[in-house]
Amino acid sequence: MTSASARAERLDSGDGRQHTEHGLERKQQLLDAAAELFAAHGYSATRIADICTAAGVAKGLFYWYFPTKGALFAELVRTMRLRLRRTQGAVMDPTTDAVTRIADGAEASVRFMADHAAYFALLDVERSDPEVAEVLAEGAGVYLDDVRRLVEEGQRAGTIADAPSDLIAVGVLGAVSSFSNSYRNGRLGSDIAVDELAMFVRRWVLNALR
Amino acid sequence: MTSASARAERLDSGDGRQHTEHGLERKQQLLDAAAELFAAHGYSATRIADICTAAGVAKGLFYWYFPTKGALFAELVRTMRLRLRRTQGAVMDPTTDAVTRIADGAEASVRFMADHAAYFALLDVERSDPEVAEVLAEGAGVYLDDVRRLVEEGQRAGTIADAPSDLIAVGVLGAVSSFSNSYRNGRLGSDIAVDELAMFVRRWVLNALR
DNA sequence: CTGCGTCTTGACCCACGGGTCAAGTTTCGG
DNA sequence: CCGAAACTTGACCCGTGGGTCAAGACGCAG
Numbered sequence: 001m002t003s004a005s006a007r008a009e010r011l012d013s014g015d016g017r018q019h020t021e022h023g024l025e026r027k028q029q030l031l032d033a034a035a036e037l038f039a040a041h042g043y044s045a046t047r048i049a050d051i052c053t054a055a056g057v058a059k060g061l062f063y064w065y066f067p068t069k070g071a072l073f074a075e076l077v078r079t080m081r082l083r084l085r086r087t088q089g090a091v092m093d094p095t096t097d098a099v100t101r102i103a104d105g106a107e108a109s110v111r112f113m114a115d116h117a118a119y120f121a122l123l124d125v126e127r128s129d130p131e132v133a134e135v136l137a138e139g140a141g142v143y144l145d146d147v148r149r150l151v152e153e154g155q156r157a158g159t160i161a162d163a164p165s166d167l168i169a170v171g172v173l174g175a176v177s178s179f180s181n182s183y184r185n186g187r188l189g190s191d192i193a194v195d196e197l198a199m200f201v202r203r204w205v206l207n208a209l210r
Numbered sequence: 211m212t213s214a215s216a217r218a219e220r221l222d223s224g225d226g227r228q229h230t231e232h233g234l235e236r237k238q239q240l241l242d243a244a245a246e247l248f249a250a251h252g253y254s255a256t257r258i259a260d261i262c263t264a265a266g267v268a269k270g271l272f273y274w275y276f277p278t279k280g281a282l283f284a285e286l287v288r289t290m291r292l293r294l295r296r297t298q299g300a301v302m303d304p305t306t307d308a309v310t311r312i313a314d315g316a317e318a319s320v321r322f323m324a325d326h327a328a329y330f331a332l333l334d335v336e337r338s339d340p341e342v343a344e345v346l347a348e349g350a351g352v353y354l355d356d357v358r359r360l361v362e363e364g365q366r367a368g369t370i371a372d373a374p375s376d377l378i379a380v381g382v383l384g385a386v387s388s389f390s391n392s393y394r395n396g397r398l399g400s401d402i403a404v405d406e407l408a409m410f411v412r413r414w415v416l417n418a419l420r
Numbered sequence: 421c422t423g424c425g426t427c428t429t430g431a432c433c434c435a436c437g438g439g440t441c442a443a444g445t446t447t448c449g450g
Numbered sequence: 451c452c453g454a455a456a457c458t459t460g461a462c463c464c465g466t467g468g469g470t471c472a473a474g475a476c477g478c479a480g
Contacts, residue, residue, distance in 0.1 A: 018425085018426080019426085019427095020425095020426065020427085020477090022426090022427085023426070023427070026427080026428095042337070044254075047466085047467060047468085048467075048468065048469085049467075049468095057428075057429085058428060058429045058430055059429085059430075059468095059469095060428070060429060060430065060431095060469095060470080060471080061427075061428055061429075062469095063468095063469070063470080064426085064427070064428080068468085068469085069468075124334060124337075127252075127334070137395075140395075140397065141397070144397060163410065164402070164410075166397070166398055166399065167389070167398065167402075167407075167410055170388055170389060170392040170397065170398065171385060171388065171389070171414055173388070174384055174385060174387070174388020174389065174391075174392075175381060175384060175385070175388075177384070177388070178380055178381065178383070178384020178385070178387070178388060179377070179380060179381070179384065181384075182380040182384075185347075185350075187350070187351070187354060187376070187380065188376055188377065188380065189376065192374070192377075197377075200373065200374075200377055204381055204418065207417065207418065208414065208417065208418065228455085228456080229456080229457095230447085230455095230456065230457085232447095232456090232457085233456070233457070236457085236458095257436085257437060257438085258437075258438065258439085259437075259438090267458075267459085268458060268459045268460055269438095269439095269459085269460075270439095270440080270441080270458070270459060270460065270461095271457075271458055271459075272439095273438095273439070273440080274456085274457065274458075278438085278439085279438075279439095
């Protein structure tokens with residue numbers, strides 16, 4: 001253990017560094033500022049100096065909290081991924097059948113992505129940085145596994161068509177992201193409501209599964 | 211008109227500049243080299259100097275043929291788009307019904323994307339450059355319009371479910387790109403054959419339309 | 421008060437790579 | 451052979467922006 005007499009206020013954030021409560025707040029300020037700037041101008045167009053200016057701190061301080069720009073991005077992505085999964089978990093009633101759970105999850109995801117449009121715009125905008133590419137691929141894999149498991153459960157119960165489960169899973173995830181992306185980019189005309197879209201995707205997914 | 215006595219061999223490539231036949235070949239060498247490098251290492255990781263080295267010419271020559279790096283990319287994208295559309299056009303028999311045409315187009319697109327995987331890998335890898343972002347968005351719009359028109363035709367004929375045509379179009383395009391992307395990224399396991407995938411997507415699309 | 425670790429600053433460094441340029445060379449028509 | 455325009459070269463320029471650093475401020479425990 002690191003110094004048995006560690007100060008009470010000192011918090012270990014997982015990586016090596018020790019941050020005080022104030023330090024964690026500062027870190028969050030940087031994350032918030034970065035999220036906003038990334039959303040507005042994209043990842044690579046946002047300079048570290050910009051993030052610091054927006055957060056009202058000197059540039060050098062950035063490196064007190066993050067080793068690289070990509071690390072901050074990764075933290076942002078992982079946090080949002082956690083939130084999305086929690087949201088999905090909240091609506092997916094484990095006592096119902098797999099088909100319903102998939103549809104519920106898809107619908108909730110569409111709503112979530114519409115709510116956090118600015119953030120999700122980031123995800124299909126930057127993979128040049130290998131650090132960034134990795135965390136993104138990691139996310140794709142997680143969701144694919146989730147859905148595939150559910151599909152297989154449905155197939156055992158006979159409620160989902162018999163076809164390679166990974167193909168079906170890709171189809172479901174692809175639908176959610178395609179519709180969400182198009183909605184976000186305004187390719188669907190601004191007149192459509194989120195509710196309408198979410199319901200449409202639900203029906204689309206249900207139709208695909210049977 | 212630009213010099214009525216223009217040389218016979220002088221070819222106008224659309225932009226202001228006049229290229230000789232040899233010039234066009236050289237330009238193509240650069241395009242080919244760039245395509246290969248982009249596919250291997252990504253857009254931004256490929257330096258102009260790399261492209262020139264690969265093509266066996268000095269760096270300065272690049273700017274004789276292209277105003278910027280993004281312009282070369284745009285030309286690459288537009289060329290490939292043209293090829294894809296031609297491929298689609300070849301399989302979509304105008305005498306058949308809209309549903310069949312959509313399914314044929316989707317199937318052909320999946321095959322085409324699998325054939326040119328290295329190239330298509332580029333498309334979801336780089337939008338930081340605004341020049342790049344524009345040409346990509348332009349492409350998305352074109353395909354969406356194409357499919358939407360077909361969907362509306364099918365709806366008039368009563369062979370496609372009655373729902374907003376742009377939503378259905380997004381779903382179809384999303385399916386094609388999702389499955390193609392997953393296949394390319396190896397998320398579908400390397401054992402699946404292109405034929406298998408193409409047929410699956412065809413059925414998926416047909417199921418979605420009815 | 422002292423010492424230590426956290427926190428903060430802003431000037432500085434410098435590799436990188438896109439883009440420029442002046443000086444050629446080649447080609448071809450007149 | 452002359453001139454013009456296409457073509458080719460490689461050294462050079464320089465903005466950009468990620469990352470470093472030495473110095474100092476702050477806060478707290480002992």
